[in-house]
Amino acid sequence: MEIDHVSYVCAHDQISDVINRIGLLIGSPFIDGGIHPRFGTRNFTAPLKNGQYIEVVCPIDHPATDQTNFGVAVKQKSLSGGGWFAWVIRTSNIEEIEKRIDRKAMDGDRVKPDGSKLKWKQIGVKELSKNGHFPFFVQWLSENHPSKDLEAKTSITSINLNGSKKELNSWIDSDISKYNQIKLAENNTNVDSEIISVIFESNGNFIEID
Secondary structure, rough: EEEEEEEEOOOOHHHHHHHHHHHHHHHOOEEEEEEEEOOOEHHHHHHEOEEEEEEEEEOOOEEEEEEEEEEEHHHHHHHHOOOOEEEEEOOOHHHHHHHHOOOOOOEEEEOOOOOOEEEEEEHHHHHHOOOOOEEEEEEEEEEEOOOHHOOOEEEEEEEEOOOOOOHHHHOOOOOOHHHHEEEEEEEOOOOEEEEEEEEEEEEEEEEEEE
16 A cells, blocks of 8 residues: 545635645646546646645535535535645555445546546545544556646655554554655644645755645
């Protein structure tokens, strides 16, 4: 398993401003990723090095927004002001995770404006509301991964988290130290678990986005 992408949430009427701001900061343009019909959301993505990418996602006016874990979580994050939503682990065996947490993965798909279709399975979004430093998991079923959309010139240096290492290790069924991009500051009872910031490297410059 490896880190697949990081996800940032904003309101639907703010998405143009957000992708322009982040795109300028990290030196990578975003492309329209299309609508997630199963989740009631839409996104824009920018490819990163190491087979990773960043997405900016927002809720849309769609029934699925209030009927799926992903749609509900994105909407709640948007209503609370937006910001970093999740980091995501890519796996080739999502069935193993289904057995471990005793829940079936959700099918996901979207059609990009060029007509190409992406398909995947994802699981673990439900837990983010109480454990903001947890990742969720994805298995891609199509080969046109968002990291391949454009030439990547930017990479993730670190994803800075606040939360319990013990709980995180249990959730990913591994030691978080194997993911060298993850920097964890263990919280206390007065601090929410969350993604604090993400640091990117572009042309020798380091950009921290919180």
